Amino acid sequence: MKETITPFSYGNEDKIHEETNPRKFYQFYVGIDIGASFHVASCIKFDAFLDPKGTAWKRTKTLKFNSDSSGIGEFLAALKQIELQFELAQKDFLILLEPTGGHYSYLVQQVLLNEGYDLYQVENKAVGEFRKNNLGITEKTDSMDAKVMSYMGWHKQLHPHMQGVTLLRPQTVLQSLFRTVMRDRWYLNVQLTRRKNQVQQLLKVTHPDLGKAFKSLGSTSVMKLVLDYPTGLHMKESSEEELYKAISKSGAKKVAKQAAKTLAEIMPNTVAVPVEHLVGRQTWVIEEALRLEESIKLIDKEIHNLLWGVPEKGVLPHPYTEILLSLPFVSENIACTLIGVIGDIERFNTYKEFKKYLGASAENKQSGTSVSGTRQTYSGVRDARRVLYQIAFIVIASGKHNPTVFKAYYDRKVEEGMSKKKALGHLCGKLANLIYSLLKNNQKYDPVIHAAAIGVKLEDLNAKVNEEPLLLN
Template identity: 25%
Template sequence: MRTVFGIDVSKASSEVAILVNGEKVHGYTMPNDCIGFSRLLSDLDSVYQPEVIFEATGVYSRRLQTFLENNDYTYTRLNPLEAKKQLDSLRVRKTDKIDAEKLALSQFSLNRKPSYVQKSVYQELRDLSRFYQNLTEDIVRTKNRLHKALQVTFPELETLLSAPTGKQYWSLVTAFPSKDFILDWSEADLTKVIRQSTAKRMSDKRVSYLVTKLLELAKQSYCAVKIASPMIEEVRYYAQELLRLTERRQVTLDNMIELAQPLPEYDILLSIPGIAETTATSIIGELGDVRRFQSANQINAFIGIDLRHYESGIYLAQEHITKRGNPYARKILFKTIHNITTAGHYHPCHIAEFYEKRKRQSQVISTKSATIAAMHRLIRTIHYLIVHNKLYDYDLAKSY
């Protein structure tokens, strides 16, 4: 006797359909909380080797997945696109109850294998990686807002340092949101503030140069608002927010590195020229346990760089990547290729050489196409090294 539980997960509740040998014997709606999971656990315990199948619905299915893992039940988690393609031919009407029943019914004919359960450290790294990416987006957004507000109060301040970014610059913006805060202070006070703006030891010559330049910028500036304007506080707020976000992002990165260091793939990724700690932890966080992929092509599909092929009669469409995978992983690996090519000038790497070769092959090949091709080469390398637990060896890689 074979029992399958089909579960259609929603935000607050889930539809459960229980089928035995292809026939529905029971179905109900359960809340996604302890009460609902207790009822589900009672039903699971009442049958022999139950099969559980559900669609991955982002954060909403996380609680169900954790509940099943905590109670040592295997499950099959379907990608929503995969589930849609498999069930479309069976659906006449679409409701949550019907979806749950069709999920269970399709399992009797498709016999899907249980999903690979990764160690909890990979899920924690994924959560931290997403948090790190969100913090980076917040920093970029706040930088743009600070730039816009500073154009009204003190745009010349952006030329004080080599680049209008970094902790020292934001500390100076907090202290001097407009020229009035400079002209009302003595050189001794300005010197003290500048020294406090950086944790590094600064020479007297450097401090004197910054004080002089700060006074020159203040004298040539024309502020569009008064000193009591709310724009002054807005500039200070964005500068302080950038300091806070940068510190929070560094703490997040430190936590990612601490979690990733014991994993064997961490040192493997660092052995590839151009991949440093931030990139290595982000790759592990987004790809998870690479050993669960049987081939590099599966990783291509997972991040959405597999090619879309369309052919009809004599018409052959130009191939493009599907972009149906993990966009965060795709973005990280895209940037990784450019880091590898930059490092390739000093540390030889077959991926950097392949990228340059693809760019030289034909003028038709764009930089983006060459990068996508190099990403596939990088994924093949990562998959081979991690599966065989080997560090990167340029001489060995070049021979293949």
């Protein structure tokens, strides 16, 4: 096979791509639909899928069991009963479940792994798509989804190279914690942005002139200042010196002098309206925003400890931390998100499987049997797709002043006539390829090696900062 070197490759990916798991057939295929209070499991024998009419597997009964200790114990007892009846062992069962609902799947997942069963995760969206597109079943119930997962496990073993189904080893609880923490931070940040927008709306009534002294009315220092001076009328009688001390106390020391002077000049003529219920709501919203900011700071500290460890407590750094942070434009938050999504790179057999899981691969635009082109897949983990696009946007935005091979690749695609949106998707795909290669090889990103691998010198990129973008050959 002819060896090819593509951008974002160190040239030795062919051996990596050849690694695949040997195909293995099981006696029973188990699917578990995860819920908050209870789970639903199906256990279907291999022979049931060979029914010529294709209905035997649909008629199998399912087991509904609680998500507590007694319920999981009941499920394990049912599996043990089948083992005794058919003289089987744990290795004769293939179990599939969804990574649904935060921590809901952790307990049953860990118990099954401790018992020695072969267990894989399948994305929630993939189950629905397989049920409708491959099986033509519109029925959406917990019982049917459990059976469909059993079918997916059997079908994947029968057709190991099938593109529609990706089975992944489950993450450990620690690995999943990375994803949960970043999801929590994202939710808190959304709430904080909403609260800050509410503060700025309220200040248009209670403090209409505050914008002349501060660029951002949603900043922490401005919100703290407004707690001391709820309306412009409270600030009207204050001297410039009093305002200077209050602004400095709120944390805006750099602009305190100029802001105090500006406010002292304009506040005597303010037309702010002291509506009591608006002032009360404004105070509550500001206090909530400040609380959210403190919560985000605590989460950022936890993220740092997850990545770099806590030596005094014997907690070691994560092995992927230095590798991911060696990439340009990757922050601790982005690294934590990627680790949470990836878990262990050994869960993925090929870079194509990895790209699809991250939502950075291409798929055919198809209507019936007609294929009209390609598009970026709608599947994959949205957290990973979001951070890949975030990196790509930063690369493009900073390209003029901080040229990189990534920006050169994007420019090349645009020059070839590709739309900017599609070129952005290609860039995300190449970033995913690079991350896969680095983690598989346990190797930090080296821009010199990277540039040399595709025939580009870094000094040439830096020399053309103010010229036309350098295109890759």
